[in-house]
Amino acid sequence: MIMKTNELPTEKVMSLVKYYDYSAYLDSRSVTSNYNDPEENTEVFEKAFDVVDQELIGYEFIEVENCGNYYRAIWHKIS
Numbered sequence: 001m002i003m004k005t006n007e008l009p010t011e012k013v014m015s016l017v018k019y020y021d022y023s024a025y026l027d028s029r030s031v032t033s034n035y036n037d038p039e040e041n042t043e044v045f046e047k048a049f050d051v052v053d054q055e056l057i058g059y060e061f062i063e064v065e066n067c068g069n070y071y072r073a074i075w076h077k078i079s
Contacts, residue, residue, distance in 0.1 A: 008044070008047050013031070013051040014052065016030040016031065017056070022079070023075065023076050023077070024056055024059055024074075024075040024076075024077075025072050025074055025075075026049060026072065026073040027070060027071075027072050028041065028042075028070045028072065029070045031045055031048045032044065045071065058077060059075035059076065059078065060076055060078050061073070062075060062076050
C-alpha cells in the first residue's frame with residue numbers, strides 16, 4: 001500500500017498486520033512512500049509501526065527483524 005508519511009489512517013495500517021497463531025507481523029514491504037524512495041519508505045514503516053504498536057491491545061512488541069531486503073516488526077500475544 002502506498003502512503004504519504006503524513007497520511008497513515010489507523011484502519012488502513014491495521015489492515016496490513018498479519019496474524020499467525022499468537023503473533024502479529026507488520027512487513028515493511030506492505031507500506032511504501034509515494035515515490036518508493038528507500039529513505040521515505042523507512043519513515044513510512046516507522047510511522048506505521050507506531051500506529052500498530054499503539055493499537056495492538058494484548059500484544060507485546062518483540063523485535064524488528066531484518067529479513068534481507070525488508071524488515072518485519074513482530075509482536076506476541078500476552079498470555
